[in-house]
Amino acid sequence: MTLSLPQLSDDRLFLTDGGLETTLVFHRGIDLPAFAAFTLLADEAGRATLRDYFERYLELARERGTGFVLDTVTWRANPEWASELGYDAAALDRINRDAVAFARELREAAGGTPAPIVISGVIGPRGDGYEVGAQMSPDAAGAYHSGQVGSFATAGADMISAVTMTYADEAIGIARAAAAAGMPAVISFTVETDGRLPSGQSLGDAIEQVDAATDASPAYYMVNCAHPTHFADVLEDGGAWLARIAGLRANASTKSHAELDEAEELDEGDPAGLGAEHAALRDRLPNVCVLGGCCGTDERHVAAVSAAWSPA
DSSP states (O other), rough: OOOGHHHHHSSSOOOOOOEEEEEEEIIIIOGGGGOEEEEGGGGGHHHHHHHOOOOHHHHHHHTTEEEEEEEOOOTTTTTHHHTTTOHHHHHHHHHHHHHHHHHHHHHHHHTSSSOOOOEEEOOOSOOTTTOOSSSSOOOHHHHHOOOHHHHHHHTTOSSEEEEOOOOOHHHHHHHHHHHHTOOOOEEEEOOOTTTTTTTTHHHHHHHHHHHHHHTOOSSSSEEEOOHHHHHHHHHHOOOOOGGEEEEEESSSSSSSSSHHHHHSSSSOOOOHHHHHHTTTTTTTOOTTTTTOOOOTOOHHHHHHHHHHHHHO
16 A cells, blocks of 8 residues: 555655645635635635645746645545534535545646656544544544545545644544555644644654554654654654654744644744754654645745755
8 A cells, every 4th residue: 555655665755735724824815714725616716726826836846856745625624624614524525526636637737747746635633733622532533534535535536644633543543544445544743842742642652553553554654733843852762653754744933833823923934944954854754755834834945845855
């Protein structure tokens, strides 16, 4: 399963995008109800906005000679969040399949470069990405997220990415659901300023717990929605789990999740500094092959990070 992903079998670096929702809200002035970018798929004006957003990153990948992981705009497209916006199960299935179709259109329009372009069906947490909230068992999480997994598989996504995971059991459920559907899965945890998950668990323990409960079925792991300074120290402890991390999507800001949640202005940080902070992690994360951004980042940050990580 994992060998089918080009980013794990290709020597080149792969890029992905930055902070989709923060870019749309703060740079484009778009009102995203419940931070749900999938709502823009409903009309041509919204699709044009999304097309322009992704084309900037595809051009960057083309210039850098990298591959690209093209995410669907579905971080909020799960039952609980969608129900707040008035979508039932049938409508949600259509949304998730349409999001994959839209990504496939973008890949076709790219005309073969950058290449390869891997379409990733994005699954967000049932709760908020900044805090744990009510927790599910692995079985409950698998049942809850299986519909979205199935929509992605039916629509022809190449892989599934569970991003901003705040505790291990939800990640286990998603990984099992993806394996049952025959889909390669990536698990991306977020951490607080102390390098621990919002649940309080250490990053290494979370990765090891998911691997133990799933026969190591995730293709790889990522860290997203945290600044590099938040997790740099925990990488120094070493351990086999470090080899399982193959992607980084950091925040632009050094602020905590609580501070970001209360902020009324976007903290864009320093793109060059963010690049340098990524480069400092290279020796501890030798298997990282996917780089992008999260909250507060845009193509400037991803360009700086990729240039610092792989100057050539």
